Amino acid sequence: MWGAMVLTPLTKEDLRIVGFNLSRISYVTGFVLFLPIIVAIFFNEFDNIPYFLIGSAISFILGSILYHFLYTQAEMELKHALVMAAVAWLFAPLLASIPIWLSGSMASPLDACFESISGFTGTGLTLAPDIDHMSRSINFLRHFLQFMGDGIGIIVISLSILGRTEMSSVLAFKGEAKEVGIRPSIVRTSRIIIGIGVMFLAIGTALFTVAGIQEGLDPGQAFFDGLNHAMTGYATGGFTVHSQSLLYYHSLWVEVAAIVIMIIGALNFNLHYAVLGGKRSEILRNLEVRVLLFVMVAFGFLVSSNLFSSGLYPTAESLFRKGFFQVISAQTTTGFQTVPPVHLMLVWPVFSILILSLAMLLGGSANSTSGGIKMLRVGVLFKSLVNEIKRSLLPRSAVVVGSFHHVEETPLSDKIIRGSAVIAMGYLILFTMGTMLTVLHGYGLEDSMFETASALGNVGLTSGITSPSMSPLLKVTYMFLMWAGKLEVIAVFVLIGFILLALRRGIK
Amino acid sequence: MKRAVLVILLLLLLAPSARAETLRELLDEPASYDGRQVSFRGEVIGVIIKGDHAWVNIFDNGSAIGVWCRAEEAREISFIGDYTHRGDIVAGTGIFHLACAEHGGDVDIHAISLTVSEKGHVIERPMDVLLFSVSALIALAAVLLSFYLWHLRKERRKRVPWPFY
Numbered sequence: 001m002w003g004a005m006v007l008t009p010l011t012k013e014d015l016r017i018v019g020f021n022l023s024r025i026s027y028v029t030g031f032v033l034f035l036p037i038i039v040a041i042f043f044n045e046f047d048n049i050p051y052f053l054i055g056s057a058i059s060f061i062l063g064s065i066l067y068h069f070l071y072t073q074a075e076m077e078l079k080h081a082l083v084m085a086a087v088a089w090l091f092a093p094l095l096a097s098i099p100i101w102l103s104g105s106m107a108s109p110l111d112a113c114f115e116s117i118s119g120f121t122g123t124g125l126t127l128a129p130d131i132d133h134m135s136r137s138i139n140f141l142r143h144f145l146q147f148m149g150d151g152i153g154i155i156v157i158s159l160s161i162l163g164r165t166e167m168s169s170v171l172a173f174k175g176e177a178k179e180v181g182i183r184p185s186i187v188r189t190s191r192i193i194i195g196i197g198v199m200f201l202a203i204g205t206a207l208f209t210v211a212g213i214q215e216g217l218d219p220g221q222a223f224f225d226g227l228n229h230a231m232t233g234y235a236t237g238g239f240t241v242h243s244q245s246l247l248y249y250h251s252l253w254v255e256v257a258a259i260v261i262m263i264i265g266a267l268n269f270n271l272h273y274a275v276l277g278g279k280r281s282e283i284l285r286n287l288e289v290r291v292l293l294f295v296m297v298a299f300g301f302l303v304s305s306n307l308f309s310s311g312l313y314p315t316a317e318s319l320f321r322k323g324f325f326q327v328i329s330a331q332t333t334t335g336f337q338t339v340p341p342v343h344l345m346l347v348w349p350v351f352s353i354l355i356l357s358l359a360m361l362l363g364g365s366a367n368s369t370s371g372g373i374k375m376l377r378v379g380v381l382f383k384s385l386v387n388e389i390k391r392s393l394l395p396r397s398a399v400v401v402g403s404f405h406h407v408e409e410t411p412l413s414d415k416i417i418r419g420s421a422v423i424a425m426g427y428l429i430l431f432t433m434g435t436m437l438t439v440l441h442g443y444g445l446e447d448s449m450f451e452t453a454s455a456l457g458n459v460g461l462t463s464g465i466t467s468p469s470m471s472p473l474l475k476v477t478y479m480f481l482m483w484a485g486k487l488e489v490i491a492v493f494v495l496i497g498f499i500l501l502a503l504r505r506g507i508k
Numbered sequence: 509m510k511r512a513v514l515v516i517l518l519l520l521l522l523a524p525s526a527r528a529e530t531l532r533e534l535l536d537e538p539a540s541y542d543g544r545q546v547s548f549r550g551e552v553i554g555v556i557i558k559g560d561h562a563w564v565n566i567f568d569n570g571s572a573i574g575v576w577c578r579a580e581e582a583r584e585i586s587f588i589g590d591y592t593h594r595g596d597i598v599a600g601t602g603i604f605h606l607a608c609a610e611h612g613g614d615v616d617i618h619a620i621s622l623t624v625s626e627k628g629h630v631i632e633r634p635m636d637v638l639l640f641s642v643s644a645l646i647a648l649a650a651v652l653l654s655f656y657l658w659h660l661r662k663e664r665r666k667r668v669p670w671p672f673y
Contacts, residue, residue, distance in 0.1 A: 030650075045591065047633045050643035057643070057650035064650070068657040132553040132567055135591040216556040216563075242565075244572045248554060250563050250614050312606075318613025340535050340615055347538060347606065 010501050011508045017080045018087065019070040025088045025154065026063030029095045030056045032148050033141070036099075040137035048137045051099035059095045079494060086495035089483055092154060093117040096145055103138045107468045110475055115142065117479050121486035122150025122369060124238025124335035124460020125478065127468050131243045136224065139241050143228040146237030150369050150458070150486075151265070152197045196272050197234065204230025204261040211253035229336075233261035236370040238335025238460035245337040255321055258336050259328055266292065266332035266364030268376075287404040288365050291379040296331045299359050300324040303352045310349045323352070326461070330359040333370040335460020345463040350446050353463075357449045360457040361431060371458030371485050373427050377420035379404060384417045426489030431456055434481050438465065441474055455481040531571035534604055538615065542606040548575065548617055549625070552595040555582050564622065566598060575602060576611065577619035587628025597626035 033056040040048040076084070093116035101112035111127040118125045119142050128134060128142075148154050205227045212222030225241050232239045242248040246258060264272075271289065274282040283289055304323035307313045313322050322339055329336045344353065363372015387402045394400065402412035410416070431452055438448035443465055451465040455478040466478065484492045529546050550566030550573075562582035564575045567589065577600075589595025600622035607613040 045633070047635045050636065050639045053643035053647045057647040060650040061646075061653055064654040064657050068661060071661070129570065132572065133589060133591055216558045242554070242572075243567070243570075244565065244574070247574070247614060248565055248572075249556070250574050250611055250616070252612060313613045314607075315609055315613070318607060318609065321612040321614075322607070338614075342535055343538060343606075343615065346536070 010498070010505070013072065013074055014080065015507065016070045016072045017074055017076055018084045019066050020072050021076060021080070021084050022088060022091055023063045023066035023070070025092050026059050026066060026095065028148075028154055029092045030059030030063060032144065032154070033059060033096060033099060035144065036137045036141045039140045040135070043136045045135045045137050048099075048103060048135050051102040052137070052141075054102060055095065055098035058098060062095070079498070082491040082494040083498050086483075086487055086491040088154075089120060089486055090117075092149070093120045093145075096120065096141070099141065100138060103135065105134050105138050110472060111468060114475050114479055116145065117482050118460070119143075119145030119237070119239065120149030120154070121458050121482045122146050122235045122237040122333075122371065123455060123458045123482045123485075124232065125455060125462055125466045125482070126239065126460075127466065127470075127475070129468050131241065140228065142239050143231045143237075143241070146235040146239055147197070147201070147231035149235070150237055151201075151231065151235030152194055192273060193269055196269060196276070200234045200261065200264050201227075201230050204234055204257070204264075207257035207260060208233075208254065211251060211257045212249070214253055215249060215251040217249075229258065230261060233258055233334060233336070234265040234369065236262060236265040236332050236334040236364065236368075236458075238329070240336065244340075247338050247340070252317070252321060255325055255338060258334075259325065262328060262332040262334045262336070265334070266368055266370040268365040268367045270367060271365070285405050287379045287383075288374075288376040291382070292331070292365060292375040295359070295362060295375070295378070296328060299331065299355050300327040303327050303355050306349050306352045306355075312347065312349075326356060327359055330356045330459060330461055331362070332364050333360060333372050333457050333459045335454070335462075337461060341462045341464040344450070344461070345444075345447050353446050353450055356461065357446075357453040360450075360453040360459045360461065361427065363457050371456075373424050377424055380412065380416055380420045381424060383412055387412065423488055423490065426493075427456065427485070430481060430484055430489065434477060437477050438474065441471055451478075452481065456485040458482060458485050531566070531568040531573050534573065534617075535571050535615070538604075538606040541604045544604060545601060545620070546604045546617065547599070547601045548573075549597065549599040551589045551597055552585050552587070552628070553589045555585055555588055557582060564598065564619075567595075573617060574614065575600070575617045575619050575622060576608075577602075577622045581619065581622045584624050586624070587630075589628065592631050592633060594628045594631055596624045596628040598622055599625040 033052055037049055037052045040046065040052065094113060096119065097109070097112040097116035100106055100115055101109050105128055106112040106115055107127070107129060114125075114127050117123075124146070131139070205223070208226030208229050209219070209222045212226055213219055217225070228239075228241050229246075231237075240246065240248075246254055268286075268288060271282060271286055300323065303326070304319040307323045308319055313319050325336075325338050339348075344356075361372055362378055363374050364370025366374040366376040383402055383404055387400050391398075391400045403409055404412060431449075434452035434456060435445070435448045438452055439445060443451075447463045447465060450461070450463045453459070454461045465474075529541065529548070531548065531550055534541055534546060534548070548566065550568035552564055553567045553572060554563070554565035556563040557579050560579050562577055562579045564577055564582050564585065565572055566575055575598075585596050585598065587593045587596050600619050602617040602619040602622075604617050605611075606615055608616045608618075
């Protein structure tokens with residue numbers, strides 16, 4: 001199907017459709033970059049206002065130019081949606097990197113782009129050399145990028161609110177690797193996604209604020225930190241307002257609040273909707289939730305046992321707060337840390353590091369804010385493996401029929417299995433390439449696997465490789481991995497096909 | 509006499525007192541300092557008072573760590589480092605823990621002593637008037653351009669109606 005689409009000759013209208021829809025992304029990015037001005041005014045950081053004004057204005061100017069000169073009424077097709085998503089996830093971060101770079105928070109424009117892509121894709125790897133002395137408004141922007149980019153989904157919102165047709169929005173969902181299925185109306189679906197996001201943002205902020213005050217923070221700081229961590233926790237992004245990540249608070253309750261919001265963020269939007277609509281039994285029946293919880297608990301026990309046997313963490317509390325917490329952070333693809341990055345590599349046993357890498361690659365739920373291969377696909381592939389074994393054990397005449405429960409009972413068709421396998425294979429290919437490139441830079445194999453899995457799975461846990469002193473080639477590699485991981489690989493290949501086709505056959 | 513003084517000096521140098529380490533050294537070689545008395549120095553980036561004790565998070569050259577000290581020592585701190593403040597520089601000695609059993613496995617230092625060695629201060633961040641003017645002009649240009657292009661589209665629609673699809 002993809003091949004047939006890509007081989008269709010490109011027309012100027014194709015580029016027009018993509019460019020025209022990008023104008024909406026530009027407008028929404030302009031709005032996103034304008035909002036931190038309120039934070040700057042509130043905290044008397046008036047010197048930061050020009051950075052946001054410039055970034056926002058450039059976004060609006062670009063949006064207006066694209067909208068006017070590429071105006072078209074032609075309907076978007078799937079190939080446009082995929083290419084538009086692939087380009088938008090570079091275009092929006094590029095615009096958002098303007099205020100980050102102007103503020104001087106990053107060492108170079110490349111680092112600002114890295115930070116911005118890490119924000120939009122909900123990864124959380126950072127090149128900021130000094131987060132503790134960063135202005136609150138820039139810090140807020142980093143967190144807000146994760147909430148808008150990964151928590152809510154900027155492309156979907158741009159097209160479903162500013163867009164003209166249902167079809168373009170449905171396709172935008174597909175391009176952004178989300179499925180449509182909550183409600184028949186796409187605008188209503190988007191509103192529900194925003195509603196769910198805002199509701200959990202409020203709950204998360206309240207949880208973090210209460211935990212912070214209870215631990216001795218002053219209410220103002222508890223609220224500001226809580227709001228930011230709720231945004232990145234729900235978005236399973238992992239940016240934090242302190243260089244020590246959650247270790248800054250030395251608090252079990254802050255970590256518990258983080259666990260709650262990370263798991264909520266890693267669950268499917270459809271599941272949230274079903275449960276909020278009264279279908280509470282769905283939590284236990286859903287294949288994806290069962291696989292996610294099983295894998296999380298199994299990995300948690302493996303890592304904790306390994307840490308216990310190594311003698312590093314002798315108490316049950318420390319095993320939970322270090323072992324289990326890091327597994328949950330990795331599995332939900334959030335990236336909050338309660339261990340200094342360098343300790344993961346220097347102190348933790350290799351087995352635990354490999355388990356964390358695997359958890360980051362597998363990821364959370366499909367159609368959620370988390371990254372990675374996704375638990376639904378893992379469950380589907382596992383079920384199909386079991387079916388294959390059954391098939392080989394039963395007589396030839398026997399028919400093995402499989403199904404799985406995901407909001408509704410779904411037959412395990414070859415199409416679903418093939419789709420899952422293709423995406424899993426795409427991830428594994430990129431993982432291998434990323435690991436090899438990191439190893440070529442002189443890092444150890446397990447460190448390289450860990451950091452690559454973190455970038456590709458949009459996680460943000462770091463072993464210390466990601467730093468401002470990292471080579472520019474490695475920075476670009478991780479930017480590519482974060483981008484490809486967010487798009488679940490397919491849109492990247494379609495974009496490459498689009499470019500190759502234009503180069504070979506020209507644009508009609 | 510000279511030899512005796514030299515021997516005393518040598519003994520003082522080799523005595524098992526607290527060593528002066530940077531935070532980076534502590535975090536990069538945690539196993540070799542675990543459970544040992546160390547000296548520390550860094551800028552305060554956070555104070556969290558918990559009853560009669562407090563966490564003082566300190567920062568030095570890209571590395572940060574929590575120091576568990578008495579609340580009255582933490583109350584001596586006047587400035588916490590952030591965008592508009594240079595935090596107090598504190599120094600002291602304490603026991604370094606790679607995985608503190610008392611604090612859920614956190615890496616920390618339990619302070620024996622902690623004193624403010626250098627007072628912090630407010631960092632003035634005046635607005636760059638020229639930059640602000642330029643940004644305001646760009647913003648104004650964005651508004652005018654959006655309005656102008658919107659107006660052009662409206663006019664064009666009036667003259668040539670879009671075909672019905």
